[in-house]
Amino acid sequence: MTITAESLSIAQMAEATGLSTHTLRYYEREGLMFAPVDRASSSHRRYTEADVTWVSFLTKLRSTGMPIRDVRRYVELARDGDGTMPERLALLVQHRERVLAQLEEVTASLAAIDYKITLYEGHTS
C-alpha cells in the first residue's frame, strides 16, 4: 500500500475522518459521497483530499443531527450544479434553525437538571 499525497486507502480515510471503514462504505452506499470514489486497479477505494474535505463536512452535518436522507438530498443538489445553490442554502439554513431550537431545548432541560444537582449537593453537604 503506497502512501501518496494524492490518495488514501479506506483504512487511511477512516483514520483521517474518525469514521470506521464500515461507516465509510455505508455512507457511500447511501449516496452520501459527492463524487464516485476512485478505485485502484485492484478495485480498492482511493480517497482524494476533496473526499476528506467533504466527509469532514458531512460529519459536521451528522453531528448536528441532520438525518442521512437530508444529507443525501444536499449532495444530490450539489451534484446538480450551481443552479441548486439557493436550495442548498435553504436546506442548511433550515437545518441551522432546527439545531438552534434543539440547543435551546437541551440547555433549558439542563438547567432543570443543574437545579436538581444543587438540591442534592445541599443535602449531602
Place this chain on the structure above:
Amino acid sequence: MTITAESLSIAQMAEATGLSTHTLRYYEREGLMFAPVDRASSSHRRYTEADVTWVSFLTKLRSTGMPIRDVRRYVELARDGDGTMPERLALLVQHRERVLAQLEEVTASLAAIDYKITLYEGHTS
C-alpha cells in the same frame, strides 16, 4: 371520567406531559416510574401530581439524551431511599458533563455550517 385535582386519566396525563399514551405505558413498562401508578377500580391508570412532576423531570433527562437505561438506573436508586443520594448526584453530574461536551461539539459543527452558509450567501447575492 371525573376530573379531580387529585388524579389524571392517561389521556389527561398525556396532555399534561406532552407524551403519547403509548409512550406513557412504555415508560411504565420499562420501569421508569418512581412509584407504581395508581389504578381506579376499573384498572384504569390514575396519575397523581407527583407523577406529573416526575415525568416532567424524566422528560428533561430524555430530551438531553439520557438513555432509557440510565433513567431506569436513576429511579431505581431513588426508590432505594436517601442512602443513594450520592450515587444519584454522581449520575446526574456525569450526565451533565456528557451533555456539555455534546453541546460544545454541536456548537462547533454548527459554526462550520454557518460558515458554509455565508459562502452560499456570498454567491447568491
Place this chain on the structure above:
DNA sequence: GTTTGACTTCGAGCGCGCTCGAAGTTTTAC
C-alpha cells in the same frame, strides 16, 4: 510461490426508542 493481511461485496443483525394494532373491558352519553 506462499503466506498474511487489507481489501471487496452483500445481506443480515442489532440497539434504541418508540409506535401500532388487535382483542377485550369499562365508562360515559344519550
Place this chain on the structure above:
DNA sequence: GTAAAACTTCGAGCGCGCTCGAAGTCAAAC
C-alpha cells in the same frame, strides 16, 4: 339499554444508523 369512546394488555413492527460477518480477491513481504 345501547352505542361510542376511552381504557386495558400484549406482542409485533418500524425507522434510524450503523455494525458485523461471511466469502472471496488482491497485493506486498519474504
